[in-house]
Amino acid sequence: MKMNGARILLECLKLEGVDLVFGYPGGTVINLYDELMNVREIRHILPRHEQGGTHAADGYARATGKVGVAIATSGPGATNTVTGIATAYMDSIPMVVISGQVTTALIGNDAFQEVDMIGITRPITKHSFLIRNPKDIPSIVRKAFYIARSGRPGPVLIDFPKDVQIAQAEFKWPETVDIRGYKPNLEGHPRQVEKAILMMLAARRPVIYVGGGVISADAAGDLTALARRLQFPVTTTLMGLGSFPENDPLALKMLGMHGAYAANMAMTNSDLILAVGARFDDRVTGKIATFAPHAKIIHVDVDPTSIRKNVRVDLPIVGDVKDVLVKMLAELDKQADGLKELQANLSVWHEDISGWKEKYPIAYKQSTTTIKPQYVIQKLRELSQEDAIMATDVGQHQMWVAQFFGFQQPRTLLSSGGLGTMGFGLPAAMGAQAAFPKRQVICVCGDGGVQMNIQELATMVQNRLPVKIVILNNNFLGMVRQWQELFFDKRYSQTCLELPIDFVKLAEAYGAKGLRTEKPGEVEQVIKEALAHNGPVVMEFKISREEKVLPMVPAGASLNEMVLNA
Amino acid sequence: MHHNSHTISVLVENEFGVLARVSGLFSGRGFNIESLAVAPTNEEGLSRMTIVTRGDENVLEQITKQLNKLVDVIKVIDFSDESAIEREMALIKVTAEDQNRAEVLRIVDIFRAKIIDVTPKSYTIEATGAPVKIDAILELLRPLGLKELVRTGAVAIGRGAKGWKG
Ligand SMILES: Cc1ncc(C[n+]2csc(CCOP(=O)(O)OP(=O)(O)O)c2C)c(N)n1
Numbered sequence A: 001m002k003m004n005g006a007r008i009l010l011e012c013l014k015l016e017g018v019d020l021v022f023g024y025p026g027g028t029v030i031n032l033y034d035e036l037m038n039v040r041e042i043r044h045i046l047p048r049h050e051q052g053g054t055h056a057a058d059g060y061a062r063a064t065g066k067v068g069v070a071i072a073t074s075g076p077g078a079t080n081t082v083t084g085i086a087t088a089y090m091d092s093i094p095m096v097v098i099s100g101q102v103t104t105a106l107i108g109n110d111a112f113q114e115v116d117m118i119g120i121t122r123p124i125t126k127h128s129f130l131i132r133n134p135k136d137i138p139s140i141v142r143k144a145f146y147i148a149r150s151g152r153p154g155p156v157l158i159d160f161p162k163d164v165q166i167a168q169a170e171f172k173w174p175e176t177v178d179i180r181g182y183k184p185n186l187e188g189h190p191r192q193v194e195k196a197i198l199m200m201l202a203a204r205r206p207v208i209y210v211g212g213g214v215i216s217a218d219a220a221g222d223l224t225a226l227a228r229r230l231q232f233p234v235t236t237t238l239m240g241l242g243s244f245p246e247n248d249p250l251a252l253k254m255l256g257m258h259g260a261y262a263a264n265m266a267m268t269n270s271d272l273i274l275a276v277g278a279r280f281d282d283r284v285t286g287k288i289a290t291f292a293p294h295a296k297i298i299h300v301d302v303d304p305t306s307i308r309k310n311v312r313v314d315l316p317i318v319g320d321v322k323d324v325l326v327k328m329l330a331e332l333d334k335q336a337d338g339l340k341e342l343q344a345n346l347s348v349w350h351e352d353i354s355g356w357k358e359k360y361p362i363a364y365k366q367s368t369t370t371i372k373p374q375y376v377i378q379k380l381r382e383l384s385q386e387d388a389i390m391a392t393d394v395g396q397h398q399m400w401v402a403q404f405f406g407f408q409q410p411r412t413l414l415s416s417g418g419l420g421t422m423g424f425g426l427p428a429a430m431g432a433q434a435a436f437p438k439r440q441v442i443c444v445c446g447d448g449g450v451q452m453n454i455q456e457l458a459t460m461v462q463n464r465l466p467v468k469i470v471i472l473n474n475n476f477l478g479m480v481r482q483w484q485e486l487f488f489d490k491r492y493s494q495t496c497l498e499l500p501i502d503f504v505k506l507a508e509a510y511g512a513k514g515l516r517t518e519k520p521g522e523v524e525q526v527i528k529e530a531l532a533h534n535g536p537v538v539m540e541f542k543i544s545r546e547e548k549v550l551p552m553v554p555a556g557a558s559l560n561e562m563v564l565n566a
Numbered sequence B: 001m002h003h004n005s006h007t008i009s010v011l012v013e014n015e016f017g018v019l020a021r022v023s024g025l026f027s028g029r030g031f032n033i034e035s036l037a038v039a040p041t042n043e044e045g046l047s048r049m050t051i052v053t054r055g056d057e058n059v060l061e062q063i064t065k066q067l068n069k070l071v072d073v074i075k076v077i078d079f080s081d082e083s084a085i086e087r088e089m090a091l092i093k094v095t096a097e098d099q100n101r102a103e104v105l106r107i108v109d110i111f112r113a114k115i116i117d118v119t120p121k122s123y124t125i126e127a128t129g130a131p132v133k134i135d136a137i138l139e140l141l142r143p144l145g146l147k148e149l150v151r152t153g154a155v156a157i158g159r160g161a162k163g164w165k166g
Helices: A005-015 A027-036 A050-064 A082-090 A117-124 A134-149 A162-166 A190-201 A212-216 A220-230 A261-269 A321-332 A336-359 A373-383 A396-404 A425-435 A456-462 A478-487 A503-509 A520-532 B018-028 B057-069 B099-110 B131-145
Strands: A002-004 A020-023 A043-045 A068-072 A095-101 A127-130 A155-161 A168-170 A206-210 A234-236 A251-254 A272-276 A296-301 A315-318 A389-392 A441-446 A468-473 A513-517 A537-542 B005-013 B032-040 B046-054 B073-078 B084-095 B114-119 B122-129 B146-151 B155-158
Touching: A002 A005, A005 A027, A005 A134, A005 A162, A005 A168, A020 A050, A020 A425, A027 A068, A027 A095, A027 A155, A027 A162, A050 A068, A050 A082, A050 A095, A050 A425, A050 A456, A082 A095, A082 A117, A082 A155, A095 A134, A095 A162, A117 A127, A117 A155, A117 B018, A127 A134, A134 A155, A134 A168, A155 A162, A190 A272, A190 A296, A190 A315, A190 A321, A190 A336, A206 A220, A206 A261, A212 A220, A220 A321, A220 A336, A234 A261, A251 A261, A251 A396, A261 A336, A272 A321, A296 A321, A373 A396, A373 A441, A373 A468, A373 A520, A389 A396, A389 A425, A396 A441, A396 A468, A396 A478, A425 A441, A425 A456, A503 A513, A503 A537, A513 A520, A520 A537, B005 B018, B005 B057, B018 B032, B018 B046, B018 B057, B057 B073, B084 B099, B084 B131, B099 B114, B099 B122, B099 B131, B122 B131, B131 B146
Parallel strands: A020 A043, A020 A068, A068 A095, A095 A155, A127 A155, A206 A234, A206 A272, A234 A251, A272 A296, A296 A315, A389 A441, A441 A468, A468 A537, A513 A537
Antiparallel strands: A002 A168, B005 B046, B005 B073, B032 B046, B084 B122, B084 B146, B084 B155, B114 B122
């Protein structure tokens, strides 16, 4: 059947299982939006800024594991998606962004609202396509979704010129997708797995170090099973939180710059690190030269470029994390004796770890006069459902969430780990809530970052997305202020926000509910009231202003050189 | 660790923007390109690039992995691991007046190069050979007055009977 290009694209989205897109209209997508009115199966949410829409698509993808879809018009609409695309790229989030483009004949002429989106996004997309002919739309869309979700996931851009949206073509859906230059290596090599098992059985001071790859491979269950079978302690990166239940005795919690003392000590003293879906980021390793000096490293990752990029690796295993973990579990079934022997060998190590955990647990000093941010996070955990989704913005509050929320399930934390994008939290929460209207979705922000995409409150109210927004208000750009306090003699250059904002009134102006307190005694009541409300709520907590995130490994220091109480 | 020069052959889809993807990868990740030569192969839709780069083993490993990760890249061969033949062509314009003219001709002859354009004041030379050979002829010609130089960058092919499709 012949259709116009706009309709073909929408039919393709349906076939890819897309039921929700976030987008913003404009001149070069007006034809696409016109066709959208004829396609009932795709729900469309109109954010108030394309950055918000892109982060929402990202939040939707993180929470569901499906590909998030965002649409923007050419020029400024498209450039507004750039931060969202880069955020998704750094955290390996599957996303397809469709940008309008000027008519093919005008490309390159500096036409009105023309930008070279393919060029701008080249380093921050997994791949990109310019559609030149409507008959190519099905194969391009098919490839775009396949690339976005397979292997190490990531964002893919489709640049869609206006004339191609209008032109007619025969619609034919390709049954298969085959890209000769793109064949992700998903199967872990059995010999490598066998070797890994022998190394693990011989370990005396092992640690499993888990990253976001375990979550994107939907392998949290296998990872947990493996850790428990081996009785290996587990530490996670920010992106890995939720892949291993933090109430398990084997949990070391998060490692790295603001990681737990026990986690960083375990890494430093280990003789074997099993890295799974993690990439040895500098926030995690500290000073590379002194990182885990005695450890042999097994590195499991679907992306070969992650392996040996930052640290030496003794045994690389390229493959889908789930495939490798399942193979490891099967291999362990044959090792009853080895496992028994291993347990006897690990008792000293478990004692060391218990000692570190007791010596410096993740903790804070409670106060009866000012609200401690950590206390708010603990109360949120206590009062929310176990499957509640927690989105964060970027800054101190993000680290307090990571330290104190006690993540138990995968895909319950939405946080910009790699790019550290302020303004991410609120729209990401919105995207997750759109995917799961019945689940509790909470967003913790600072008073700085929340103002970077605050306009999406309107979208939440309009679309009945009852996100519970927590603002930990210290009237500072807190994380930068902390660095200035510790490393720049308290010279608070441009980090005091000065103008106090009435966030309650702001919420009300958008038609949301607003609550505020500065009394520790009222925290619980405010959270309860917010969670009971069936619309979006902004909770403003005025917190102790100069609270610091601790422990802290200063940038460039070794992992075991932690500032514990400054 | 050696910061040796390495020659890499990359088979790519002849798609819109593929050169930008490859060169952008090098610049974005701080890898260096000494030369890059690219042209279509005998198989339709495919091009082959020869890239000469510099770096230690770790850098080279990252370069080949990152290249392989590009969707439009079909195959990457690092010629550090394989025995290969490398050739480059240079077009060289030299001052050739009076007493110089004979000397230039002698050098051209020794290197089995060719004169492809003549004026009363200059010769234009076409030289082909391994990049070291081009370097050598340039070293001899430079004192005589080099007016202009254009090099293609190296292209490389593996030795032996085994062919590399595309
Ligand atoms: C878009 C963007 N701009 C700047 C930064 C640098 N930055 C990191 S944390 C931070 C402070 C955030 O302040 P706030 O949102 O109030 O949260 P807090 O740290 O106080 O919890 C800044 C400015 C960033 N990460 N992202």
